[in-house]
Amino acid sequence: MLSTRSLGCRGGGVGGSWGLPGVATPRIPDRQRIAQDIRDKISSGEYGPGFKLPSLREMSAHYGVSAEPVRSALLILQAEGLVEGHQGKGVYVAGDHPASD
Template sequence: MPRQPVYEQVIDDVIRSIQSGALQPGDKLPSIAELGEQYRASATPIRLALRILDERGWIEVHQGKGSFVAPEPPA
């Protein structure tokens, strides 16, 4: 089975953490640099993952402040 692209791994992990309650609405996600280290990836797939999570309503990205779990993430 081919390995999942890094950006999909990040998306799945963040959604799972929100659904399990490990991440609560308003919680700050690790920085792009920290996520890059965690997933051994460059900033590009991390940014893509955060953009997709933002578009899907799971997180809110605030320029210069970071990424936060949305107040009302999808069920």
């Protein structure tokens, strides 16, 4: 009988690190990676309520991707209620917003 050790598994079980030689680990899609990074910044307080997120262009350059994965990540976060988009003004962390001019 094969054990996880004989298969080269480190950790085993669900979510374990397989570490099989020559087998690529599944890559996390850019939109999910970006959404998780922004989630982490919100939960750490780096991006507080009302914080205006960088522009689409700035985030695309920062993450090294086209605008589409950034847009998709923002839609995910908006569906989760973490950010709010305001036409022509930008995307803000949900919560209190600075007064409009």
